[in-house]
Structures are given as C-alpha cells and as structure tokens.
Amino acid sequence: MGMTMVEKILARHAGLESVVPGQYVWAKVDETNAMFDTFEDIEKLGVKEVFDRRKVYCVSDHSAPPANISTAETVKELREYVKKYHIANWYEYGRHGIVHQVNPEKGFVRPGELIAMIDSHSTTYGAFNAASCAIYMDAVYLLINGELWFKVPETVQFNVTGRLPAWCMGKDIILRIAGDYGTEAALYKAAEFTGPVIRNLSLAGRWTICNMAAEIGCKFAIMEADEKVYDFLKGRTDLPFTPVSPDPDARYAQIYQVDVTNMSPQVACPHDPSNVKPVEECRGIPFHQAVIGSCTNGRVEDFEMACRILRGRTVHPDVRLLAIPASMEVWRDCMRAGYFDILTEAGALVCHPTCGPCAGQHLGVLASGERCVSTTNRNFQGRMGSPHSEVYLASPATVAASAVAGMIADPRDFLEV
Amino acid sequence: MRQAIVEGKVWKFGDNISTDLMMPGFGAMSSPDMDLREAAKFCMRANRPDWAEQVSPGDIIIAGRNFGCGSSRPAAKLLKALGIQLVVTESAARIFFRNSINLGMAVITCPGVRDAFAEGEHIRVNMETGEIRGVESGQILWGEALPPDSPPAQILRAGGLIPILEKRLRKTE
Numbered sequence: 001m002g003m004t005m006v007e008k009i010l011a012r013h014a015g016l017e018s019v020v021p022g023q024y025v026w027a028k029v030d031e032t033n034a035m036f037d038t039f040e041d042i043e044k045l046g047v048k049e050v051f052d053r054r055k056v057y058c059v060s061d062h063s064a065p066p067a068n069i070s071t072a073e074t075v076k077e078l079r080e081y082v083k084k085y086h087i088a089n090w091y092e093y094g095r096h097g098i099v100h101q102v103n104p105e106k107g108f109v110r111p112g113e114l115i116a117m118i119d120s121h122s123t124t125y126g127a128f129n130a131a132s133c134a135i136y137m138d139a140v141y142l143l144i145n146g147e148l149w150f151k152v153p154e155t156v157q158f159n160v161t162g163r164l165p166a167w168c169m170g171k172d173i174i175l176r177i178a179g180d181y182g183t184e185a186a187l188y189k190a191a192e193f194t195g196p197v198i199r200n201l202s203l204a205g206r207w208t209i210c211n212m213a214a215e216i217g218c219k220f221a222i223m224e225a226d227e228k229v230y231d232f233l234k235g236r237t238d239l240p241f242t243p244v245s246p247d248p249d250a251r252y253a254q255i256y257q258v259d260v261t262n263m264s265p266q267v268a269c270p271h272d273p274s275n276v277k278p279v280e281e282c283r284g285i286p287f288h289q290a291v292i293g294s295c296t297n298g299r300v301e302d303f304e305m306a307c308r309i310l311r312g313r314t315v316h317p318d319v320r321l322l323a324i325p326a327s328m329e330v331w332r333d334c335m336r337a338g339y340f341d342i343l344t345e346a347g348a349l350v351c352h353p354t355c356g357p358c359a360g361q362h363l364g365v366l367a368s369g370e371r372c373v374s375t376t377n378r379n380f381q382g383r384m385g386s387p388h389s390e391v392y393l394a395s396p397a398t399v400a401a402s403a404v405a406g407m408i409a410d411p412r413d414f415l416e417v
Numbered sequence: 418m419r420q421a422i423v424e425g426k427v428w429k430f431g432d433n434i435s436t437d438l439m440m441p442g443f444g445a446m447s448s449p450d451m452d453l454r455e456a457a458k459f460c461m462r463a464n465r466p467d468w469a470e471q472v473s474p475g476d477i478i479i480a481g482r483n484f485g486c487g488s489s490r491p492a493a494k495l496l497k498a499l500g501i502q503l504v505v506t507e508s509a510a511r512i513f514f515r516n517s518i519n520l521g522m523a524v525i526t527c528p529g530v531r532d533a534f535a536e537g538e539h540i541r542v543n544m545e546t547g548e549i550r551g552v553e554s555g556q557i558l559w560g561e562a563l564p565p566d567s568p569p570a571q572i573l574r575a576g577g578l579i580p581i582l583e584k585r586l587r588k589t590e
Contacts, residue, residue, distance in 0.1 A: 137491060138519060
C-alpha cells in the first residue's frame with residue numbers, strides 16, 4: 001500500500017519498511033532545540049551529555065533581548081547550559097532570529113528529515129519537505145535519547161488550484177483554509193499542501209503556510225521539495241539528504257480542493273484564527289497598532305510587499321506600524337534593499353528580531369481597548385497583551401495598506417500607479 | 418494518574434480554549450521563573466476571572482472542541498498546579514494532549530461529553546475502559562481509552578515522563 005510523505009519519513013526514522021495511520025512507533029529525530037527548563041530537567045536527572053550536541057539548536061527569541069529580570073535570568077541560565085552541554089548551535093543577540101527563521105538559515109533542516117522541537121509553530125519546516133512537529137515536555141526525553149514516540153497520523157491533503165490574484169500571498173491561502181475548514185481541519189493529522197499554486201508560490205509563501213498550518217490543528221505540515229528549496233539550502237548545509245514524495249496510491253483521510261481564483265485578501269477577526277472574512281467585509285474597522293513580522297510573515301518578501309504599498313505614502317497619524325524582521329539575516333537583507341528607508345520615511349518603527357508582541361511579551365504589547373492588525377499567527381483573546389484588546393490577522397500587503405488608511409483596508413485599492 | 422478510576426467535581430469550558438488563556442503572555446509567561454502556584458493564579462483570567470481561585474484539588478474539567486489549542490507553552494502544568502486531575506473533552510489539541518500525559522495528567526476524548534454533564538456534577542472515570550459515569554445522574558458515556566501497551570498509557574501509569582526517565586536512568590547506571 002502506498003504511503004504519504006509523512007508516513008515515509010516516520011517509517012524511515014523508525015527503521016521500518018512501512019507504517020500505517022494509528023500505529024505507535026519510536027523514531028529517531030534528526031534535529032531539535034531546547035529551552036532553559038529542558039536543560040534544568042536533564043541536569044536534575046543527572047544526565048551529563050545530550051544525544052548529539054550538533055543536532056541541538058538554541059536561541060532566545062520570545063522576548064529578545066529580555067524585557068525583565070525574570071526572563072534575563074532564564075536566558076542567562078540557557079547560555080550557561082549551552083556551554084555546559086557543549087551545544088554546537090547557539091545564536092546570541094545580534095546573530096539571532098526567531099527560531100523558525102534563523103534555524104533554516106543556519107542549515108538546521110533538510111528534505112526528508114524528522115524534526116521535533118519546542119514551539120507550536122515547529123510545523124514550519126514542512127516547507128523544506130521535513131516532517132516536523134511541536135513538542136514541549138517531550139524535549140527532555142528527546143534531548144537524552146534522540147528519539148520519541150509517535151502515533152502515525154492520518155494525512156489530509158489540500159490541493160490548491162486556480163490563479164492566485166495579485167496582492168494575495170501565502171498568508172491569504174492559509175487564512176482561507178482556516179476560515180473554510182476550521183481550526184480542527186487537520187487536528188492530530190498530517191497536512192499535505194500540494195497543487196499548482198503551491199508549486200508556483202515562493203519559498204517564503206510556503207514557509208508562511210506550513211508555519212500557520214499549526215492553526216488548523218495539524219501535527220505535521222508538509223510540501224514536496226523543488227529547486228526553490230534546493231537553492232535556499234545551497235551554501236547552508238553540506239549534509240546529504242533524501243527528499244520524499246507521496247506514492248500515487250497514498251491514502252488520505254480527506255482531500256480538500258482549494259481554488260484560489262478570484263480570492264480576496266483574507267482577514268481573521270477576533271478571537272479565533274478561523275473567524276476569517278474577505279477584506280471587503282472588514283474594510284473601515286479602525287485600529288491602533290499594525291505589526292509586520294513574526295515567524296509567519298517576517299521575511300524579506302513580506303517587507304518587499306509592504307514597501308510596494310508604503311513607498312511614497314505615510315502611516316496614518318492615529319496608527320503606529322511596527323516592522324520586525326524575523327532574523328538578523330532578513331534584517332540585513334532588508335537594510336541593503338533599502339526597505340528601511342521606505343519604512344521609516346513612511347513613519348514606521350523598524351525593530352530588531354523578536355517574537356515580541358506576537359506572544360504578548362514586549363515591544364508592542366497592547367493596552368485594554370486597543371486593536372491591532374497584524375501579520376502574526378494568532379488572535380486568541382489576550383494573545384498580544386490585555387485580555388481586553390483585539391487582534392486581526394492578515395497578510396503584509398493588507399497590514400501595510402491598513403496602516404496607511406488608519407483602518408482595515410483592501411491592498412487592491414493601493415495598486416501601484 | 419496512577420489509579421485506574423478517578424472521581425471529581427466538574428468544571429465546564431467551551432470550544433477552542435487556548436493555552437494563551439490557560440497561561441497568559443501578560444502574566445505567567447512574562448516571568449518564566451515564576452512559582453507554579455503563583456503562575457496558576459493567571460489561569461483563565463481573560464475568559465473566567467474568578468475560576469483559578471475556586472478550583473479544588475481533584476476537580477475535573479469537561480471542555481468542548483480543540484481544548485488546549487495554540488502555543489506549546491506547558492499550560493497543563495498550571496492546571497495540574499491548581500489540582501485538576503483529569504480533562505475530558507470533545508477533542509483536544511495535540512501538543513496540549515502530549516504535555517498533559519507527560520505530566521501525568523490524563524486527557525480523555527469523548528464526543529458528546531459537553532452536553533451530557535452539568536457544571537458542579539460529579540463524574541467517575543475508568544481510565545482503562547474509557548467509561549465516564551455521572552455520579553448523581555447515573556448517565557454513562559464512553560471516551561477513547563488509550564491502548565494499554567501504547568507509550569502514552571505507559572507514561573500515564575508511571576505518573577509522567579520524568580518518573581519513567583528516572584527509572585530508566587537508574588537502570589543504566
């Protein structure tokens with residue numbers, strides 16, 4: 001019987017010929033990360049060495065650099081543990097980024113790999129044809145033993161077809177899927193994204209989709225590898241890898257046909273990422289803060305798109321726009337491309353890489369009664385600050401257009417003249 | 418969760434209760450070294466401000482769909498610190514499910530459970546068979562029991578992931 005991509009990767013890493021959904025397997029994990037409390041736990045257990053110091057990546061990103069003493073203490077601890085356990089990959093502030101951006105840049109991921117790491121958006125690496133899932137407590141076991149148990153998930157496929165309209169981005173595709181099929185569309189399942197629109201999409205757009213696929217509940221999100229992936233990896237990794245493709249007779253729990261022709265830019269309204277409406281229905285909603293950044297939309301392409309709208313325009317006087325590149329590599333590329341000139345001339349605040357406001361930690365936390373239009377991934381109640389604040393999720397194009405208008409706006413009204 | 422049968426008073430929650438609600442960025446997350454019992458006071462503050470003060474050890478949560486969705490933050494630690502011994506849901510988010518099992522706090526999925534029991538009722542749950550019985554009502558529902566030889570069932574029986582690791586590491590010494 002044929003296998004899906006995730007089934008093939010799990011079988012390969014479990015040392016089995018094949019696996020079927022529902023089966024429990026123990027599988028070797030290729031890469032992982034660790035937080036200060038993971039190290040605390042393994043130290044308490046008396047463990048002297050991690051399973052493979054080269055396969056562990058550490059970065060402090062949620063509140064980078066620390067906004068208070070409590071966080072500063074844990075980052076200090078993390079640095080000490082990185083030294084104590086001889087972890088090979090540590091990214092100090094200034095050379096850092098949000099984990100799901102900086103890791104691929106540093107050669108963390110290759111097609112066909114199995115990854116498990118702390119952070120719910122660890123599905124991101126599926127854009128590189130890896131089966132990657134989020135963990136937290138399991139990290140203790142993984143860091144010691146280099147393997148974890150997995151229940152082989154069923155796979156659902158999203159076949160994205162049609163013609164993606166101008167000003168629509170990867171973000172609009174995944175918001176549309178969340179809106180149409182809900183936050184449980186892929187609950188405890190693997191989600192495979194395929195079809196001509198995915199093949200034509202930029203790597204950055206795919207990166208966004210696999211990242212935010214966490215919001216439709218999935219355990220893994222995965223796409224096939226192609227030249228766009230191989231080009232990115234060139235010079236970043238010299239380790240061999242074996243990509244996977246689904247068998248023609250692979251079995252899917254469900255196949256969703258997503259035709260994006262004539263799709264409007266999409267907006268997720270409070271307090272649920274699946275409360276999605278076309279931008280026309282949100283037009284005119286006033287707000288206070290706009291954010292372009294996060295592991296979902298903090299890449300060069302995202303700022304390029306924002307700058308196409310902001311060039312020669314200004315941010316509305318009643319609004320502040322925060323631009324937060326997701327890594328120092330992105331930050332430097334944006335600087336060299338001249339995007340910081342466009343952003344700052346428009347009146348935006350250009351920040352350094354951090355999860356920051358997305359996780360309600362620092363650098364743009366919302367006050368009560370405030371509303372934010374953001375390229376981030378979650379709009380749960382209280383996510384970005386006060387429990388009495390609101391978050392609308394949209395693409396960088398929609399957020400940039402809204403920042404100029406001072407209210408939620410349709411980027412199609414800002415077509416370049 | 419070493420014992421097979423647990424009983425407790427029910428608290429009810431709706432759909433899509435996120436880990437942001439359980440462990441808010443504005444409170445518990447902003448001070449990562451905060452004492453667990455202090456952090457637990459922030460649990461559900463945005464959606465149910467008085468709840469954390471009212472929970473008693475041994476209580477059970479019955480919730481709607483996708484319980485524990487969102488961030489991988491170890492929110493189950495706070496529920497456990499409040500004394501919650503079991504969560505029964507229409508459906509559970511995967512990372513929350515795994516974190517809970519690893520902490521030794523069981524999560525059972527049982528479609529229909531939300532409408533079957535009222536807040537304040539008591540339920541008795543057999544972890545091995547999945548039987549969920551209303552103590553006052555006598556009503557019986559069947560949740561999804563974990564296969565007894567599956568890794569998550571073994572972890573639960575051991576009381577969590579750390580006890581399993583302690584045992585294994587002692588053996589190899």
